[in-house]
Amino acid sequence: MAKNKVILYAVVLTISFLAPFVFPTFGTQLATLWLMIIVAMTWDMTGGQMGYNSLGNIFFYGTGMYVAAVISIGMVYNVGDYTNAAGGGIFEFTDQQYFTGLVLGIIGAGLFCSITALIIGYITFGLRGPYFAIGTLGVAIAGGELVSNWDWVGGGQGIALPVYPGDLDEGKVFFYFLFAVTGIVLFIFLKWFYRTRFGAAINAIRDDEEKADAMGIHTLRYKLITWAIAAFFVGVAGGISGFQLIHFEPLETAYQTINLGIFMVVCVLLGGKGTLWGPIVGAILFHLFKEVTWNYFLGWQWVALGALIIVTVVYFQDGVLGWLMHKRPEWFGIRVENKSSGDAR
């Protein structure tokens, strides 16, 4: 079993390392796939493992984008002047300024989002079940609307970041690896995280919050820390996206509530809620489905996506991994009583 796992990880790592060189034309697509994997995994931290279904995690994505932009621009120029000119060529960035801005911007985006999650979570984690979902959805929509009215960061026009100072194809590979490394770090972190006592505690919150409270788990603290970690990674992903997209605007790109905000939930449900690999499998399947419909059913892609959401939620809520776990429990090391112990190792 252990040997199989090593081979599996090696294969996955090799594929993710070679992918942008084997399929150079799909560079941006593959980067987007990693983005989906990251947001799906972070959504599963609260949604799958802790039982708090947030519809507002996209808030941290948009906030991360804007924080990264403001930090990287603000280090060199006055942000207000910059957005007024709408990136009109007067503002040059040297290579060094670009990369310092990029690194600090992305890290700053993550940290800022963590702090925001602590503040918002302090209020919203009192809400239970669907109220939490609606409340966080409200936070995300309100965030987008407020930013789109805030002229200092460009208002509804959005904001333009400096362009990657090198070859265009090189830039694509660069951003691919930024996403990929973030995703791999997140995966390793989660693999460790779910095995700790902390992971057990958030599972207890999912299963029965009142009992967990009675057992002496300080539930609010656990919920806040989990959400803050999730927000950190979403913020980082948002920051990278901001630099990758170069230009973005608040409602459709940054706080895209009905696009990425709902996609991440569907990814997790499709792959299997509350499992380590589920969000990854779901994100890959969903991204494939999305790109196929985008290419062949242009115009009807949203209808197809809505239908996919409904079908997944209504008929297939356990997801691929949940279904596999039911059919082939031995693959997951689950011992089934009435089987011979030979194949349930």
Added chain:
Amino acid sequence: MDQILSNISLLFEFPVVNLKIVIDGLMIGALFALAAYGLALVWGVMNVKNLAQGDFVIAGGYVSWWLVQQGVPPLLGVPAAFIVMWGIGWVAYKLVISRVIERDLFTSLLATFGLAIMMAQIMNLMFGSDTQSVDLGYKTLYFFDELIDVPIAKLIGVLMAATLAAGVIIFMKSSRMGQAIRATAQDARAARVLGIDTEKVYAFTFSLNAAICGAAGAIIVMVWLIQPFYGITHSIRAFVIVTAAGLGNLPGVIAAGLGIGALEQYGAHIFGIGYQQAIAVLLLLLVLIIRLFQQLRNRQVLK
């Protein structure tokens, strides 16, 4: 900031402006209350939180708008939208909603969100993404030296909304089906034991909800604007109203609807029209937080 302060001082300098804002808000709030009543009905009877509520409203508006384009008199659009949306609601119930009633609440929330995305996009493909409205061609009444303008179209809209609401209330109170719906809301299992076909009641309730929303939308298209993607804001308003008023509290729903209409108009006046959507959403958060603190007092946990 100066703009906001001057807008506020305008309210004190010319008190009549307040009256105008309140009248506008109450007229639009009556329509919000209609959609919220439908949501409360579905929520209470079958425990489904319908995020596609606003899209039913917009769809009803488009039915009426399309008929007007075909030369049908605008006022006939309201009953037509009622009937068409009844059918659409029934189809939506049979395909999606009937399968999520027994499931947990997040399932119904997400499934109806999928439905909302689908409906908004189908309307976008069918009617284009421009804002649309229907001009009734009636005069506008003026009061207080033309400071307050009340279009007769809006008055007719409010009147129709009130008639519809009254009709639904009487129906729920006195008809056999209304009694069955209320019985199912109280205890579905007991209702089943006593011979009520709850499946039929659920289908009827959801269709009725869609029809009410459709009629509200047909009125909204006469007095305001519709656009395929405005649905989500209407859904959120309906949630605000129901969360503020509580389930099964009809006077509360009407009061909250009118109040939210007025508050939104005030907000739009003070902060600018661009903030109108944000205000609706922030009101939701405010209501949730207030409710949370009320609940907190009842929750008994050792700290």
